[in-house]
Amino acid sequence: MSATAVRPATTATTGTTGAKPARARRKAGAGLGLVAWLAGIVFFLPIAWMALTSFHSEEDAATNPPSFAASLTLDGYREFFGAGGGASPWPALINSAVASIASTLFVLVLALPAAYALSIRPVKKWTDVLFFFLSTKMLPVVAGLLPIYLFAKNTDMLDNIWLLVLLYTSMNLPIAVWMMQSFLAEVPVAIIEAARVDGARLPTILARVVAPIALPGIAATSLICFIFSWNELLFARVLTGVVAETAPVFLTGFITSQGLFLAKVCAASLVISLPVLAAGFAAQDKLVQGLSLGAVK
Template sequence: MTATAPAPRTRPAAVHTPRPAPRRRGNVGGTALTVLTWAIALVFVSPALWMVLTAFKTEGIAQTDPPTLLFQPTLDQFRNVVGSDFMPYVGNSLIATLASTALVLLLGTPAAYALSIRPVKRTKDVLFFFISTKMLPLVAVVVPIYVAAAEVGMLDNIWTLVVLYTAMNLPIAVWMLRSFFLEVPAGVVEAARMEGASLPRVLWSVMLPIMAPGVAATALICMIFSWNEFFFAVNLTASQAATVPVYLVGFITSEGLYWAQLAAAATLASLPIVVIGWTAQRQLVRGLSMGAVK
């Protein structure tokens, strides 16, 4: 009697379950938020766009009511502005802006460094004293400053504006730079100190390269404030040291307002800061976002 071999077992067929269809990225809410964001951005940018558009019009077209949207562009207004005495004003603005920004960084960086690594007992009071100077209305100090500048023969002098712009931007620069210094890991400073580096060496060779984006952001903000400052410039200068904002006021005359030429001059006046900001936008974004995420 022979034993029969058991039948080989067969594996059950694999059951293939259908995969769920991938969800569509985005939804109606996200699309609506994007459209709303673009709409808000266009509202804020529209004055600048209208200024650039008006700069390519003739004076007759610029004065029409309602405004003319379809027209033949012309560069006559830009030629008139460049052909006038526009460049000396630009030169004064460049000197006042670059010199004051350099002084702000030269004075504000060591102050912020000291308040970040070696804070005094009442550091918050010191910082509040710095920023409290920004709360004082400029009109309250213009008369004493005018009298003092007249006594020392510094009226209508570009270096008077350099000193004032430095004092105007130094408080906010100290606040910004201190926050950037605090973001540098303490271990980096301790390692440099253990290697024998002095405090100035740690500042210039270790910390500043790390927080270069923050320094760039601070410098750009100081440049914007100095370039656009009008109150001190219009009250303390006449012809030798007048800046670009003072030049723009010259288009408001008793004969009327020259809209097209004013728009062309304002467009040219905005270009330096726009170009600098566009060139340094990566450093600016990194600098302004330092400390935003812990």
């Protein structure tokens, strides 16, 4: 009877002890969730402020402190799209789309075989190769500006959108190879060997075996390359004029000697940011899978 009487007390004590870690984990999870929400709000506030300012008139946008209760208007967007007699932004937006999309496609075509060779095929000293790729990003961009400008001038490629495609491809290729190498390292070698036994050649293996398995990593790499190309300003500012002007260069045209038109700049910045935001939203699931691929072994 005594042993029977003691057993429930022991069980109750164990249950109470086990409930404490569970309660502590819930509190820790709630605290981390609160921190995450606060961080998200902090990062979102500048974007919300820019969006709100874009719907104000120039007089209300220039007030300090800003007037949140000011009347809303679409004048900033009308002026951005050339309603007030200004230049149309569509050529610059099209140039940015062409340069970003074309360079991203070229990067994927070149980076996938290179990453396959460094991750799956037996390449000697592959770590040294990856470090060489990464070391090319250590050179300041401005250090190569003059040689590239002289090359473009001597080859009559100034103000040519395909020069930007070539530059963006070479700039994004190292980081793309580095990222995709880690993604392709997670592809099971047995599947590739089975495809070889069935007679599949390397292009078929890359297109029908490796690419579908590594699709989240490819999506993450392509999105990052697209963002880098879309946001690039220095080379586009120096190497283009009128024909190949990109959206970031067009945006700098709103800062003139007459002053800063804040509402118009905010409207232009929001419109120019929409393609990147749309691409990130459309590929958010693949982006999260790609960036977390290989994180848990």
